[in-house]
Amino acid sequence: MNFFNLIRIAYKALQRNKLRAFLTMLGIIIGVASVIAMVAIGQGSKQSIHDQLSSMGSNMITVLPSSNLNGGVRIAGSSFQTLTQKDIVALKKAQYITELSPSITSKGQAINGALNWPTSIQGVSPDYLDIRKLSLKDGIAFTEDDILTSAKVCLIGQTVIDNLFPNGENPIGKVIRFNKIPFQIIGILNPKGQNAFGQDQDDILIAPYTTIQKRILATIYYQNIYASAASEQVTDAAVSEMTQILRDSHRLRDSEDNDFTVRTQAELINTLSSTSGLLTVLLTVIAGISLVIGGIGIMNIMYVSVTERTREIGLRMSIGARGKDIMLQFLMEAILISITGGIIGVVLGIVSSNLVTLTLSWPTIVSESSVLLSFVVCAITGIFFGYYPAQKAARLDPIEALRYE
Amino acid sequence: MSKKILDIRELKREFQMGSETVRALKGISFEVEAGEFVTIMGSSGSGKTTLLNILGCLDKPSIGDYFLDGVDVKKLSRDELAQLRNRKIGFVFQAYNLLPRTSALENVELPLLYNREISVSERRDRAIHALEAVKLAERLDHTPSQLSGGQQQRVAIARALVNEPVMILADEATGNLDSRTSYEIMSLMQELNSQQGKTIVFVTHEPDIASFSSRTIQLRDGRIQKDTQNANQRSAKEVLAGLPITDDY
Numbered sequence: 001m002n003f004f005n006l007i008r009i010a011y012k013a014l015q016r017n018k019l020r021a022f023l024t025m026l027g028i029i030i031g032v033a034s035v036i037a038m039v040a041i042g043q044g045s046k047q048s049i050h051d052q053l054s055s056m057g058s059n060m061i062t063v064l065p066s067s068n069l070n071g072g073v074r075i076a077g078s079s080f081q082t083l084t085q086k087d088i089v090a091l092k093k094a095q096y097i098t099e100l101s102p103s104i105t106s107k108g109q110a111i112n113g114a115l116n117w118p119t120s121i122q123g124v125s126p127d128y129l130d131i132r133k134l135s136l137k138d139g140i141a142f143t144e145d146d147i148l149t150s151a152k153v154c155l156i157g158q159t160v161i162d163n164l165f166p167n168g169e170n171p172i173g174k175v176i177r178f179n180k181i182p183f184q185i186i187g188i189l190n191p192k193g194q195n196a197f198g199q200d201q202d203d204i205l206i207a208p209y210t211t212i213q214k215r216i217l218a219t220i221y222y223q224n225i226y227a228s229a230a231s232e233q234v235t236d237a238a239v240s241e242m243t244q245i246l247r248d249s250h251r252l253r254d255s256e257d258n259d260f261t262v263r264t265q266a267e268l269i270n271t272l273s274s275t276s277g278l279l280t281v282l283l284t285v286i287a288g289i290s291l292v293i294g295g296i297g298i299m300n301i302m303y304v305s306v307t308e309r310t311r312e313i314g315l316r317m318s319i320g321a322r323g324k325d326i327m328l329q330f331l332m333e334a335i336l337i338s339i340t341g342g343i344i345g346v347v348l349g350i351v352s353s354n355l356v357t358l359t360l361s362w363p364t365i366v367s368e369s370s371v372l373l374s375f376v377v378c379a380i381t382g383i384f385f386g387y388y389p390a391q392k393a394a395r396l397d398p399i400e401a402l403r404y405e
Numbered sequence: 406m407s408k409k410i411l412d413i414r415e416l417k418r419e420f421q422m423g424s425e426t427v428r429a430l431k432g433i434s435f436e437v438e439a440g441e442f443v444t445i446m447g448s449s450g451s452g453k454t455t456l457l458n459i460l461g462c463l464d465k466p467s468i469g470d471y472f473l474d475g476v477d478v479k480k481l482s483r484d485e486l487a488q489l490r491n492r493k494i495g496f497v498f499q500a501y502n503l504l505p506r507t508s509a510l511e512n513v514e515l516p517l518l519y520n521r522e523i524s525v526s527e528r529r530d531r532a533i534h535a536l537e538a539v540k541l542a543e544r545l546d547h548t549p550s551q552l553s554g555g556q557q558q559r560v561a562i563a564r565a566l567v568n569e570p571v572m573i574l575a576d577e578a579t580g581n582l583d584s585r586t587s588y589e590i591m592s593l594m595q596e597l598n599s600q601q602g603k604t605i606v607f608v609t610h611e612p613d614i615a616s617f618s619s620r621t622i623q624l625r626d627g628r629i630q631k632d633t634q635n636a637n638q639r640s641a642k643e644v645l646a647g648l649p650i651t652d653d654y
Contacts, residue, residue, distance in 0.1 A: 320491020
């Protein structure tokens with residue numbers, strides 16, 4: 001018997017019992033659809049975390065002052081004052097770094113006439129906007145000249161606007177006070193929303209760092225240094241280069257620990273991605289279990305089918321079907337059920353993933369590998385769970401099968 | 406000199422039932438030549454069914470030889486027996502054994518599906534031809550539930566003819582039919598036998614049916630009791646014509 005005949009025989013046999021075939025398929029359909037949808041949801045949330053962190057600048061490098069041993073006592077990093085103008089000058093020579101900005105932040109009350117709002121003001125260089133992928137909705141950014149003159153100008157975030165200018169007036173050109181210092185608003189930042197940790201990224205004022213240093217905090221130290229690596233690929237090289245430059249600049253001996261920490265965005269992305277990756281694995285395992293249950297459903301129905309069709313098997317044997325032919329027929333029926341169920345499941349999985357995105361606005365990504373995998377699992381399920389019933393059918397004695405009531 | 410289709414020599418078949426040995430056939434010898442219409446008769450327990458299974462290559466004799474169209478059945482494996490059934494035997498059963506919810510045409514095509522030498526178009530042509538031979542050319546697409554008992558049995562006969570077997574083996578083929586329909590089936594059998602020269606072995610327990618054949622083998626207690634040529638073979642067609650025409654069924 002050739003392959004085409006085999007498919008034909010199996011197809012005809014299934015067609016004689018469409019509802020049963022469909023119900024058997026249902027287990028596989030639901031299994032495959034849920035595997036695909038779960039993986040899509042998992043992948044989608046992973047991607048959205050990645051995108052969100054990338055929107056903060058995926059090649060962003062942060063330098064923080066950190067504790068080193070000081071007479072045997074470790075001190076909290078933030079209270080350290082190790083980053084200065086000298087470091088910025090030294091870092092400007094680094095070849096893997098394209099942009100560089102010191103950062104110094106002060107908390108305080110922003111006041112516009114009778115309105116006030118507790119917020120923070122961040123002193124940075126003009127490069128900072130590029131490093132953090134910030135952009136202006138309106139107005140202009142401050143320049144190197146403003147840095148040199150410690151100009152009292154600032155960029156304003158949407159949350160601060162909402163609180164200080166509630167009546168929809170244009171804040172550009174207006175002067176607000178922050179800790180008694182007047183700042184003229186020259187630009188409005190595009191809203192960025194919350195970051196991955198739930199912090200409001202729009203509750204901010206941004207000003208030249210020299211202004212904050214001299215007019216508000218009266219300090220020569222920086223709290224952080226932000227830099228951009230030339231590309232995401234050279235981030236690691238940039239980190240080691242910066243580390244070396246800062247060690248030289250701080251005149252640390254080989255035996256001494258770093259008195260600063262260099263962090264990359266990539267580390268953060270990896271940490272968060274692995275958490276959501278674990279979630280994906282869990283969801284997929286649960287969905288996979290339902291696929292196995294679907295397979296057991298096939299096996300059950302095939303066993304019932306073999307018993308119910310004993311006379312048919314006897315007849316087929318009497319007109320010349322070999323045990324092998326009967327076996328292949330039942331195996332092919334199981335495979336047809338599982339593969340058809342698989343195809344419907346794939347379609348349903350993709351549709352329901354899109355529905356989830358449409359109705360719940362959860363991001364979903366249907367990956368080709370999950371489609372391929374669930375399809376292969378389907379075919380294997382069909383063969384595996386179809387094998388024993390098929391073998392049972394093939395071993396029937398034609399004489400007894402023909403007389404079976 | 407016509408060809409020997411069946412050649413059975415000292416055939417014995419024994420079954421092991423627990424500690425007892427049941428001897429169903431106790432040494433049977435006969436020959437059937439091409440073009441014969443043989444009925445095998447016997448009451449239940451006579452070994453009729455056992456002999457039928459062996460003739461149909463569904464079972465093998467314990468002792469003795471069975472040659473079907475010159476092939477020594479004893480030497481064949483299970484798969485080779487299946488192949489032999491496919492090429493040389495056409496079965497007709499008492500309960501028709503048609504596939505439900507399947508058209509007459511597809512039911513008749515079934516044996517050819519297990520013969521890889523036959524193409525799709527040839528399969529269809531031969532199935533149509535076989536259905537024409539049993540006068541069901543207008544019922545190709547009907548499923549068994551849309552056909553009467555006699556029509557279903559004719560589909561089954563078409564299925565037995567389609568692989569052009571050397572022998573048609575009928576097992577109580579009229580057992581489920583009323584007498585008029587039985588005569589119709591017997592008339593068809595006689596026609597196939599006389600006009601197309603088909604060899605027919607017909608197992609039955611009704612002497613009435615046996616009278617339509619050319620030869621009757623009577624089994625009793627696992628042995629041949631009588632093997633007689635039927636001197637005055639009745640014509641089923643004439644009997645049918647002689648039946649009173651009633652319209653109350």
